[in-house]
Amino acid sequence: MVSGMTESTPTRPAGDATARILTAAEALFAKHGFDAVSMNTIAERASVSKANIFHHFSSKKALYLAVLRVACRDSTQYLQELFVETGTLPERLANFARKQIASMFEHGEVTRLILRELLKDGERQGRDLAEKVFGDNFAQLVEILRTGQARGELRADMDPAMIATLLIGAMVFFFESQEVLRHFPDVKFAHDPKRYSGLVVDILLRGILSDSAVKNLRRAGKNGASSSAQHKE
Amino acid sequence: MVSGMTESTPTRPAGDATARILTAAEALFAKHGFDAVSMNTIAERASVSKANIFHHFSSKKALYLAVLRVACRDSTQYLQELFVETGTLPERLANFARKQIASMFEHGEVTRLILRELLKDGERQGRDLAEKVFGDNFAQLVEILRTGQARGELRADMDPAMIATLLIGAMVFFFESQEVLRHFPDVKFAHDPKRYSGLVVDILLRGILSDSAVKNLRRAGKNGASSSAQHKE
DNA sequence: GATACGACTGACCGACCGGTCAGTCAGTGA
DNA sequence: TCACTGACTGACCGGTCGGTCAGTCGTATC
Missing domain, CATH: 1.10.357.10 (Tetracycline Repressor, domain 2)
Known part of the structure; x- marks a missing residue:
């Protein structure tokens, strides 16, 4: 899924999944706090599988720190x-x-x-x-x-x-x-x-x-x- | 739920389980927030079984509101x-x-x-x-x-x-x-x-x-x- | 003694948690 | 053509979550 494909980059979505994850996580963490946000919710919001988040970030805490x-x-x-x-x-x-x-x-x-x-x-x-x-x-x-x-x-x-x-x-x-x-x-x-x-x-x-x-x-x-x-x- | 009877109760530890639960919950909620505190932790801190908390308070949210x-x-x-x-x-x-x-x-x-x-x-x-x-x-x-x-x-x-x-x-x-x-x-x-x-x-x-x-x-x-x-x- | 009742518990439930894993697939370089 | 790579996924893991329940115990009432 995904395949956003904004422009310039030929096949790869370029709409970097990493960026989408960070954006989604920032919004959710800011609104609800670390503990009240699940990786599933972030994945859903970023239109990405949960496993993919762990492909880019080693843990939930690591993602939080990256966002911060x-x-x-x-x-x-x-x-x-x-x-x-x-x-x-x-x-x-x-x-x-x-x-x-x-x-x-x-x-x-x-x-x-x-x-x-x-x-x-x-x-x-x-x-x-x-x-x-x-x-x-x-x-x-x-x-x-x-x-x-x-x-x-x-x-x-x-x-x-x-x-x-x-x-x-x-x-x-x-x-x-x-x-x-x-x-x-x-x-x-x-x-x-x-x-x-x-x-x-x-x-x-x-x-x-x-x-x-x-x-x-x-x-x-x-x-x-x-x-x-x-x-x- | 919650019998008033703060004192004079003879054999029961009088140290009202309800009061202990409220005290423990207040400290934990104040320090870590609602989502980061589990009923198990509260039960342990109050020296009470988790089920007993639900005997006195209908839900975690109800307990939180009571504390508040x-x-x-x-x-x-x-x-x-x-x-x-x-x-x-x-x-x-x-x-x-x-x-x-x-x-x-x-x-x-x-x-x-x-x-x-x-x-x-x-x-x-x-x-x-x-x-x-x-x-x-x-x-x-x-x-x-x-x-x-x-x-x-x-x-x-x-x-x-x-x-x-x-x-x-x-x-x-x-x-x-x-x-x-x-x-x-x-x-x-x-x-x-x-x-x-x-x-x-x-x-x-x-x-x-x-x-x-x-x-x-x-x-x-x-x-x-x-x-x-x-x-x- | 029988009964009733509230305080209390351990065992248990389904749901969901963070995290893992085997495997798919498109692109790349030789 | 083919081996390789990295992004990505669905299925799954052990564990913990909030919450339930059958049942025990001590006491009060008759």
């Missing part, structure tokens, strides 16, 4: 595409956030796959791959913030890694829980990732307090460090 | 415990964040179980339970913010739901990715949820920009609305 490796490679590429920016810190942050969240949604399956791997315990090999991608992303954002700090745009007492965590976390959380947020009547931005990313950056930049409240806050905590959290344990 | 129901009940209770607060908006936010993240780590299994259910697609019944808990939490925080806004502490143009999403997202993300963050050399707060929550609230309140950068920002975007994201697409 492709996803991480793609993801790294997307990441590189969204860099090369200049401008003020606010501009760069807004750009980063907007492009980042757009990329996450655009490549939803890849994102879900990597996040799934990142946020579970155990399994050295897979975690390391996902961690690499995530780490690159994180480092890029930290670099933007460090530059802004050197230029005096970012408050000197701010930890760039802290802000990066907050910003990336806000976007990852939005991606993960968009469906849930949609059900909350108070939430009006659930359908619009771009608007969400803009609002997040806006809050980060300006803070949420009114001018008068800021004055009170400064009067209360004269020491320049953290102003919150001075409560008895 | 208990987790949600507990979680709602924890939530109630951490309310009853007065004070300024900064104080209330810092308190909420600190207690919330502490509660998440303290009841890690329950948290993981609910998040796992919340962030996956499909499965009406389970999602609804988790969504209820999450929604209550969300609503509580929105209420705090609304009160602050009415008092003039919170900037008038800020959307409380937006801030609530950002704050809860920051905490959920930290909980989920603590292990990963620990591996990043730039991150110094990964081991200290309390400090992290304090820093997050601090950023929310004050913003991240230096005073001079704030002035530039205000000059650039005279309209009171969002100051970021005015770039060509």
